[in-house]
Amino acid sequence: MISTDLIKGSLKTIVLKLLKENGRMYGYEITRKVEELTAGQIKLTYGALYPILHKLEYEGVLVTESENYNNRIRVYYSLTDKGESVVAEKVKEMRQFIESLQNIVNPQPGFNHA
Amino acid sequence: MISTDLIKGSLKTIVLKLLKENGRMYGYEITRKVEELTAGQIKLTYGALYPILHKLEYEGVLVTESENYNNRIRVYYSLTDKGESVVAEKVKEMRQFIESLQNIVNPQPGFNHA
DNA sequence: TTCATATATTTAAGTAACTTATATATTGCA
DNA sequence: TGCAATATATAAGTTACTTAAATATATGAA
Structure with missing residues (x-):
């Protein structure tokens, strides 16, 4: 599991x-x-997920349909529509964030400003 | 600038x-x-940086040398040595985090579990 | 039948990594 | 003379989370 500090800010985007x-x-x-796509590296707790979903619904980014399945x-x-543009x-x-991180963890060896 | 929420947890590693x-x-x-490597996308504020440095010194990950330059x-x-292994x-x-994020933002189109 | 596991959602209380603001002091350029 | 850049420090506040607790059904194993 990746440390929660690292993952924190990216949950909403995910x-x-x-x-x-x-x-x-x-x-x-x-x-x-999320677990499947990240091979278990990222786990979304319910205490994080549901408040995020409720907030996004409140903001008009998401809409809900409640259905009954197996009681x-x-x-x-x-x-x-608003949600589509927010995702984009x-x-x-x-x-951009990933690119920035890569510039730090995989720096160009020859790249040096005098 | 990338949102601070996204960057938050990665400052220490950077x-x-x-x-x-x-x-x-x-x-x-x-x-x-950091600004140079990320083309200004990531900015480390002093209020974040110095407490991180002080904490890492306290933990024995970093050591300091104070010098005088232009008064x-x-x-x-x-x-x-401990710091070297912490960085690794x-x-x-x-x-791993970057890889996981890429699996989400650039999903394999054909990859689908029934 | 009984117990654990998986499924499914909700919310209150607590944590900590940050941001924002403030303080201090020198150099150098316009 | 006055602002921007250089350089470090820390107190106070924010907020996105984690942890924990509550509720309820289906399913398979013992």
Whole structure:
């Protein structure tokens, strides 16, 4: 598992990107998918996930549909139009972030300002 | 500028990796180097940097040498032996983190579990 | 049948890595 | 003379999380 400090700020972007790729998803499904995609390196706790989803819904980024499955409630989330543009921004920002981190952990050996 | 939420947890690793690459550095120099390497995308504030350096010194990860330059004090930091192994772990963890993020922002199109 | 595990969502309380603000002091350029 | 750059330090505040506790059904193993 990667330290939670490192992962912290990226959870919202991860959730939004998964919803973009997979259409609608419910909370539990999202945590499973994150584990799968990251080979268990990133785990989304429920205490983090559900407040994020509720907040994004409140902000108009997501909408919900509640359905009954095996006598259990499932709350499906999907992106609004606003959500689509929020994801685009967030993913762009994350790509820049990754690039910046790579410049630090894999520095160009010859690159040196006098 | 990348949002501070995204950057937060990675500052310590960034500082340590820069010290590994550049030998000894002083605080102000570190903030400049981070800006340079990330094309201004990541800025280390002094309120973040100095407490990180002090804590790492206290933990025996870094040692200091204070020197006088132009009547200004410069506090140079460098890695201890312990620091060298801490950096190795932290950088390894960050590479895994980057890989996990890439699996999310650049998913394999054909990859789908039934 | 009974117990653990997986499924599924919710929210309150606590932590800590930061940001923001403030303080101090010198150099150098316009 | 006055601002920007250089250089370090720390107190106070924010907030995105973690941890913990609550609730409830389905399913397979013992």
